[in-house]
Amino acid sequence: MNYYFNKTLNEDFDKVMEKVTEELKKEGFGILTEINVNETLKKKLDVDFRRYQILGACNPPFAHKALEAEDKIGTMLPCNVIVQQKNETTVEVAAINPLASMQAVENEKLNDVANEITERLKNVVNRLK
Template sequence: MEYYFNTSLNENFDDVIDKVTDELKKEGFGILTEINVNETLKKKLDVDFKRYQILGACNPPFAHQALEAEDKIGTMLPCNVIVQQKNDSTVEVAAVNPLASMQAVENEKLIEIANQISDKLKRVINQLN
């Protein structure tokens, strides 16, 4: 089982961020955090890195269900979606497969929730093309 779902697009990086955010909203996700990795690495280490952004996506009803089922699951939230510049014309989007990580937790209710979230994130990735 892969720990992520991904796709590549031949579009502008900033346009892809907007597109991903819109598709996440359609599936009930909001963006809690945005980490600009390349800016952070430049500031902290003075190194150049490709454009790379991490979006911390959360679907509140599912997050609530997951926390009710397993109170330590917050260590694995939110669901991260990355957008990275692969080359001059290609931008990759990858979303975590929550089912892959949630299987480490022996809780059947949590697995059911992770399956539903995985389906939503797969749809987000598939709708980008």
């Protein structure tokens, strides 16, 4: 089982970011954190790196269910989605596969939540065009 789902698009980076954010909203996710990796690496290490954003996405009702079922699950939240420039014309979007990460947690109460979030994140990635 892959630990992520991904899709590569021939699209402008900023437009892909807009599309990803819009698709996440359609599935009930908000963006809690946004990490601009290339800016951070430039600032902290003075290295040039491709455009790379990490979006910390959260679906509050499902996050609440997961936290109720397993109090340490917050170590795996929020669900990360990355947008990265692969070359001049392509941008890749990848989202974590919650089912893969939840396998490490031996708690059957999380199965339904993990399945639902997995389907919603797959929907986000699959609808990108």
